[in-house]
Amino acid sequence: MVRYDLRHLHEDFYDRMVELLDxxxxxxxxAIFLFEVVTNGKSNFDAVQKSADVIKEQGHELLNSLKFNEVDWTIVVRKK
Incomplete structure (x- = not known):
């Protein structure tokens, strides 16, 4: 199991997530990916759905998706 912190990429983490998986x-x-769900001080959960969609499009398995704290989210992915 590996863990990647993508919070520093803010809402531009999708390409990096796919690159790391590949x-x-x-x-x-x-793999566990940690990313932010806050944009300009407001919660934006679109990133959660989009990350799940990206994982599915790439053919991988989303095992879990959960809130880590007030501003961060984690997803757990199995590479196919």
């Missing part, structure tokens, strides 16, 4: 995560391995 290059750094082995097939069958689980």
């Amino acid at each position: 290059k750094n995560v082995k097939s069958g391995e689980v």
